[in-house]
Amino acid sequence: MEAQIMKKVEDYVRTIPDFPEKGIMFRDVTSVMQDPEGLQLAINGLNDLVKDVDYDVVVGPESRGFIFGTPIAYVNHKAFVPVRKKGKLPCETVEATYDLEYGTATIEMHKDAIKPGQKVVIVDDLIATGGTTEAIIKLVEELGGKVVKVIFLMELAGLEGRKKLAGYDVDSVIIYPGK
Numbered sequence: 001m002e003a004q005i006m007k008k009v010e011d012y013v014r015t016i017p018d019f020p021e022k023g024i025m026f027r028d029v030t031s032v033m034q035d036p037e038g039l040q041l042a043i044n045g046l047n048d049l050v051k052d053v054d055y056d057v058v059v060g061p062e063s064r065g066f067i068f069g070t071p072i073a074y075v076n077h078k079a080f081v082p083v084r085k086k087g088k089l090p091c092e093t094v095e096a097t098y099d100l101e102y103g104t105a106t107i108e109m110h111k112d113a114i115k116p117g118q119k120v121v122i123v124d125d126l127i128a129t130g131g132t133t134e135a136i137i138k139l140v141e142e143l144g145g146k147v148v149k150v151i152f153l154m155e156l157a158g159l160e161g162r163k164k165l166a167g168y169d170v171d172s173v174i175i176y177p178g179k
Contacts, residue, residue, distance in 0.1 A: 013031060025178060055078065057121070064124065084108055115144065128161055150165060157176060
C-alpha cells in the first residue's frame with residue numbers, strides 16, 4: 001500500500017517567473033481553482049480563518065473575491081455582498097477611488113448592502129499593496145459596517161499590503177515572502 005501524501009493548497013499554486021516583468025514571481029491562482037482538491041483546500045483554508053469570528057456579512061471584490069467569498073458566505077449561512085468596478089451595479093451606490101501602479105481605479109458597492117452595525121468579513125484571493133482592500137474597508141465603514149476580519153488566499157508580504165490595513169485583523173492562508 002502506497003503512503004498518501006497530504007498536499008497543501010500552495011502545492012496547487014503555479015508560479016510563473018518574470019511575469020508580467022523580469023524579477024516578478026507571478027502566483028497564479030487559476031491553477032488552484034482548476035483542480036478539485038486545490039479548490040477545496042483553498043476554500044477550507046479560508047473558512048478555517050473565520051471559524052471563530054462573529055460576523056454577519058461577507059464582502060468580496062470582483063472577480064476572485066466573488067469566487068472565494070461566496071462559498072464562505074454559503075457554508076456559514078451569511079449574506080454575500082459584491083464590490084464591483086464603477087458602473088457595473090444597477091442600484092444606488094457608494095464608491096471609493098484608490099491608486100494603482102499607473103493611475104487609479106474606482107470600486108462601488110450598493111448603498112443598501114451593509115446595514116449600520118453589521119460585522120463584515122472581507123475575502124479576496126490576494127493581498128499585494130493593499131489598496132483595493134483599503135478602499136473596500138472605506139466603503140463598509142461609510143455604510144456603518146464594522147470590518148471584523150480580512151482574509152486572503154495568498155499574500156505577497158514583500159509588497160507590505162498589511163501596512164495599509166494596520167488596525168484590522170488580517171490573515172492569509174499562504175504567505176509568500178517576496179513580491
